[in-house]
Amino acid sequence: VAGAIGLPFPGGTLSEPTSVVWGIAAPGATSGVTGIVGEAPKRPRLSPETKGGVVCITGDSKNASLTAAKRAVDAAGNAMIGGAGNKILAVAEGRAEVALMHFGTSLWDTCAPEAVLRAAGGKVTDLFGAPLVHDPSRPGGLINDLGVLATGHDIASIDAKGRDHAAMAAAMRSDEGLREALLKRFTGEASNTPGANEAQATDIARSLEGAPLEASWVGERIAETLCGGQNDFKLTGYAAPETSAIRGLMSDACRLELVWDGEGSAAGMPSTVFYKKVNLGDLEYARTKSVTQPMKIARDVKSAGVEAAFLACEPVASALAAAGVKVPRCFNADLRPREDDPIESSFALLLEDFAPQQGWRSERLLSPSQARASLTALARLHATFMPAAAAARTDGKPNEDVLLAGVTAAIWPSGAYWQPDMQPASQMTELAQIWRNIHLPNFEKAFAAELPKDVEYASLGDRLQEVAVSVGGESHPFGLDAPSGGESDGWAARWRTVIHGDAKSANIFLRENPDEKDGWEVGLIDFQWMGFGLGAVDAAHVLCASCDPEALGYDETGKIVDERAGSALLDHYYSELITALATNGAAASVEEAAATWTREEVQKQYEAAVLDMCRVVFGYQWVRVKASPETLAANFNSMNRNSYNKSLPNAMWLVGECDALLKKRAGAQT
Known part of the structure; x- marks a missing residue:
């Protein structure tokens, strides 16, 4: 983004040579490079009587909304100068911290000055903090009808309240008079x-x-x-x-x-x-x-x-x-979408709301009944898109299934954000070192105190690294950038379905309903990582990332009292899956579904999925959040973080499950 401002009278007299101030900044950058062609004007700070604090400049408009905006800025000093470019340039030069424009300026008045100010580390938006959009199709045309707010790079350090540009805009959004005058015609x-x-x-x-x-x-x-x-x-x-x-x-x-x-x-x-x-x-x-x-x-x-x-x-x-x-x-x-320049892609969705007024809520982590209800919803999702269900909808011609064609065009060829093809290859090769040098020192006391004595936590990183590539391929058998062949042939083809890809508790909304089996309705949100995969991968993610410790068999003191709690949740998922497959016609009965898609196969898929999940948790996520018992405790109340990043019992459960599954896998191969 580049702009240049010509100064025909930089010092205010005809005797001085002209100069041109310019600025250039990368798109989205907070600063860039500025310069001047000709001699730099030596112009004094505006409102010189102001000793410290923010100086705000405006024109001489008596507009009530502009007056309200000045009131929201609450500057230590105010000054009036003419010209949109002149005002913004004054902020870029540090002669003032804030500039407010009236509601009749045009985008051509502000575009070059905005580039200069951005290059100098400042920011320009409308009064409410939204970017000035240079789009001729914009309703209202090219007029800055919601005003202009420009601030300097050091506004927060000078403002008496420590406010930056975003906080100034928030003050405008809080002003009822401004909203009434400028927005009511829209809202x-x-x-x-x-x-x-x-x-x-x-x-x-x-x-x-x-x-x-x-x-x-x-x-x-x-x-x-x-x-x-x-x-x-x-x-x-x-x-x-x-x-x-x-x-x-x-x-x-x-x-x-x-x-x-x-x-x-x-x-x-x-x-x-x-x-x-x-x-x-x-x-x-x-x-x-x-x-x-x-x-x-x-x-x-x-x-x-x-x-x-x-x-x-x-x-x-x-x-x-x-x-x-x-x-x-x-x-x-x-x-x-913009395939030629993906970062210029934009999307807007107007959606049904799982609103608190309607009884919906999300939970920090899922209770036992909430976990079962969530697994039921996922099982029904998975059953809907399995090949046998498509065949049932089309009299044995799944390739003609309109539903499958529609979803294929929309989602990832291979779902789940943590799959190996969406992560750096180094995650497969650095696990042992990361575990040994970072996680073992951070958690060693907790491991010794909280884990069962037979958990071999010291060697866990080495053992996980040995199988990381294998379990990654088993858990995500379908190609992301090109078909793997597993989509239509081999063991995974009949299990291929649509998975959510990020079934954490923050993406699951719940509403009490006594008519539902487990007492809860479930609403799913956030489908950015939805794609084709194995349903057991979603189920494993719920257990690893979303469940309250009680759902995994812990009591209120943090001790395991039911070692089969996790297996019981997987049993529940499997039961709901085969029931849904019988209901949608993929199988003639629940018994036939159980014979076709066996519990043993789901178990194998689950085990590989948990180990693959551990690869991204230990190799990336724990490194990023600087995981330790102390940081998990600090994150305790977070709604958006996964369980192993905010609950020590969940973290210990995952380490114990990883150790047990690695031993089981090693035993099966000997």
């Missing part, structure tokens, strides 16, 4: 929703062109999906409370609280939806990763497209609903 009337009076995630609730979502559009998408093209339901407004916002490294999301007209409210139209937006080109983390880890950023970009395409596939949604597998209904999918 409509939603003053009676629970979150209407708090700060709003108005920087997230945007189209891919950068404009705020319009209430009429949101309502039309929902009503058309639920009721068909002809309906009289009208959305009068929405709120996007900041408390619901998720600002991730690779995506942003928020809940929209909806207000329908009388008919829509009476008809039971949804009171909330979930909006998820992936625009990697705007995220510094993604830009940096594209340089430092190009293999992983290409993978991450593809994963965003996988989730969007999966949720947008109507045949898949219908089939899963029929099987009793709840995933968010997709009301709208805006998919813009």
Whole structure:
């Protein structure tokens, strides 16, 4: 991103030669290179009477919204100068820390100055923190109708409250007057929703062109999906409370609280939806990763497209609903992949919401009954897409199955983020060294105190490294970049199905329902790593990453009291799988299903999957989180981390299970 600003009168008089200030920064970078052609002007700091603190510059507009924005900045000093470029340049030169533009500037006024300021380490957005999108199709055209906020590189160190650019924008989003004046024409009337009076995630609730979502559009998408093209339901407004916002490294999301007209409210139209937006080109983390880890950023970009395409596939949604597998209904999918430049890909999804108001919740870890309910949902998912189920749907012609064709076009050829083809090859060769030099010193006291005496933890890294390649191939037998041959021939072909690929507790929503066998309805989210694989891999992930210690046989003191608890969960998964296969016609009866897809085979797949999971946990994840008993304790309350990264009993269970399975494998080969 490059820009140049010509200064015909750099010192304010006609006698001085002209100069040109320029800046250039890599896309998404927080700084770059600046320079000047000609003599650098020696211009004083604005508001010289201000002794310390932030200086904010604006024009002479008396606009009430601009006044409110100045109030949110709460600067120590204020100054007025003309010209959008002049204001932003003053911030880049350090003569002020904040510049606010009125609501009539155009993108051509701000584009070159933005490049110069970004190169100097500053930032430019609209008042609410959303990027200025240079897209001629943007509703509202090329006008910066939501104002402009520009801040210098050192704003946080100078501001009396220590606020950076993001915090300044958050202050704007908290200002009810600003929201009313600038956003109500988009969001409509939603003053009676629970979150209407708090700060709003108005920087997230945007189209891919950068404009705020319009209430009429949101309502039309929902009503058309639920009721068909002809309906009289009208959305009068929405709120996007900041408390619901998720600002991730690779995506942003928020809940929209909806207000329908009388008919829509009476008809039971949804009171909330979930909006998820992936625009990697705007995220510094993604830009940096594209340089430092190009293999992983290409993978991450593809994963965003996988989730969007999966949720947008109507045949898949219908089939899963029929099987009793709840995933968010997709009301709208805006998919813009860029194969020529993947990081410029963007996706936006308007989804059904597993909202707390409807009784849904996620758990830090899954209780025994919640683990069983989750395994039931996964078993039904797996059974739906197995080849025998496709054959049953098509009178023995699975290659003609519309459902299988639809999902194949949407998901990874091989699912699960930790599969060897999605990880560096060094994970296979450095396990022994990492275990010996890092994990053994960090955990040795805990291993000695917590593990059964027969667990040979000292040599575990060496033994796991010896089988890492083998168990990786067994657990993920289908090709990622090209077919492996196992898709249609060999032992794995009849087990080939669609797997979730990241069935951690944070991706499982639960709602109490006494009519369900284990008392819970299950809703699955986050399908970025969904692809073809073995169902036992998902089941193993639930046991390794998602279960509460009680579900694995521990008591409240952290001691194992039921050594068969893990096996019982796998028994439950298998029972639900063969039941679902009999129900969907893949087998004539549960007995026939059990004879065709045996428990012994599931056990072998599970064992390889656990060992393969240990490869990525010990070889990468524990290194990344600096795992130790102390860090696990510090992570205890985390909702998003996997169990072995926040619970010492779970970590010990995984080490013990790894040791037992390595010994079993070694014994079978002698």
